[in-house]
Amino acid sequence: MTQATGEDKTEAPQVSVVIVAYRSGPTLAACVERLAAQSFRDFELVLVDNASPDGEAQGVAAAHPFARLIENPDNRGFAAAMNQGAQAARGRWLALLNPDAFPEPDWLEALIAAAARHPKVRSFTARQLMDDDPSVLDGLGDVMSGPCIPYRGGYMRPDPGDTPEGYVFSPCGAAMLIDRALFLGLGGFDETFFCYCEDVDLGYRLQLAGEPTVVVPKAVIRHVGSASSGGPKSEFAVFHGTRNRFWVLVKDTPWPLLPLVLPLHLLAVLVISTRVEGRKQVPVVLKAYRAAFKDIGLALAGRKRAQAQRRVSAWAIARAMTWNLQDLRGRRPVIRPIAPSRPAAP
Numbered sequence: 001m002t003q004a005t006g007e008d009k010t011e012a013p014q015v016s017v018v019i020v021a022y023r024s025g026p027t028l029a030a031c032v033e034r035l036a037a038q039s040f041r042d043f044e045l046v047l048v049d050n051a052s053p054d055g056e057a058q059g060v061a062a063a064h065p066f067a068r069l070i071e072n073p074d075n076r077g078f079a080a081a082m083n084q085g086a087q088a089a090r091g092r093w094l095a096l097l098n099p100d101a102f103p104e105p106d107w108l109e110a111l112i113a114a115a116a117r118h119p120k121v122r123s124f125t126a127r128q129l130m131d132d133d134p135s136v137l138d139g140l141g142d143v144m145s146g147p148c149i150p151y152r153g154g155y156m157r158p159d160p161g162d163t164p165e166g167y168v169f170s171p172c173g174a175a176m177l178i179d180r181a182l183f184l185g186l187g188g189f190d191e192t193f194f195c196y197c198e199d200v201d202l203g204y205r206l207q208l209a210g211e212p213t214v215v216v217p218k219a220v221i222r223h224v225g226s227a228s229s230g231g232p233k234s235e236f237a238v239f240h241g242t243r244n245r246f247w248v249l250v251k252d253t254p255w256p257l258l259p260l261v262l263p264l265h266l267l268a269v270l271v272i273s274t275r276v277e278g279r280k281q282v283p284v285v286l287k288a289y290r291a292a293f294k295d296i297g298l299a300l301a302g303r304k305r306a307q308a309q310r311r312v313s314a315w316a317i318a319r320a321m322t323w324n325l326q327d328l329r330g331r332r333p334v335i336r337p338i339a340p341s342r343p344a345a346p
Helices: 025-036 056-063 078-088 107-117 180-185 198-208 235-252 258-273 276-280 282-294 296-308 314-320 325-330
Strands: 003-006 015-021 043-049 067-071 093-097 101-103 123-130 133-140 142-144 150-152 166-168 175-179 213-223
Touching: 015 025, 015 056, 015 078, 015 107, 025 043, 025 056, 025 101, 043 056, 043 078, 056 067, 067 078, 078 180, 078 198, 093 107, 093 180, 107 123, 107 175, 107 213, 133 150, 133 213, 142 198, 175 180, 175 213, 198 235, 198 296, 198 314, 235 258, 235 282, 235 296, 258 276, 258 282, 276 282, 282 296
Parallel strands: 015 043, 015 093, 043 067, 123 213
Antiparallel strands: 003 067, 093 175, 101 213, 123 133, 123 175, 142 150, 166 213
């Protein structure tokens, strides 16, 4: 059973910010402090606590009356808790934010301004900088490579600054804006993923549905990354990332591409596993693939739903991916230009 507390305004806000907390420690308080300093004010905060043992969510909610707190008796996972927050939200837009992501004061303002500039787009993602070194990118939109190895565009590369807005394959769940009706209509995050790659899966399903994502470089956050799961190379992160990455392939790859992508994926994983860092993770990777095949029925059931929502050709999906292995190797951003709107006919 869950308990919700906090301010409930009669008039629905334009934006509902949803944060899931679990062992978030001091990063959660810092994140919400930066939300409180946003220049854009028409938002609410829905804070979902996944039974954190240290009570940080309760303390933050008490300090910020604009927060509505949902308390879960156990850890439901990031995906399920985000869906829970989206269901409780009242805004037209959902701003999904990690508790270790610290938005600049004009983050929401920049996202909403982009939504006004691109009225046919219903999914946006931010420019993410490393919190410990903001001259380095944490991500500039998510990229899907031909072998179905997703990555954050520009991860650990120098920040290029205010690059032009453009289309990316998918939004990063650490800091994204999405139309709430669209999110719920697509079924939200896949709760079988628990956490990791659920945002890539959502982004892939947005592509299948013909819903583009635009990266907004002026919307900036500083991101710690994997603060509540032991870091990006922890056994927990590697297991869930590997298993869920394979499930994304099974679920979302259109049939004409599947016979090409599947062997490329396995080959890429083999190559990665021969590297020094990869060799250390081989036991966890094998464990993840055993789990992925053991529960492959979950991914196949998800595939049936995802492909039923497809509105674009397999060729359109292929064009949205990158087939340049140098992009994957260098984690280069892949941002496609937005074509100018045609003037209306006289």
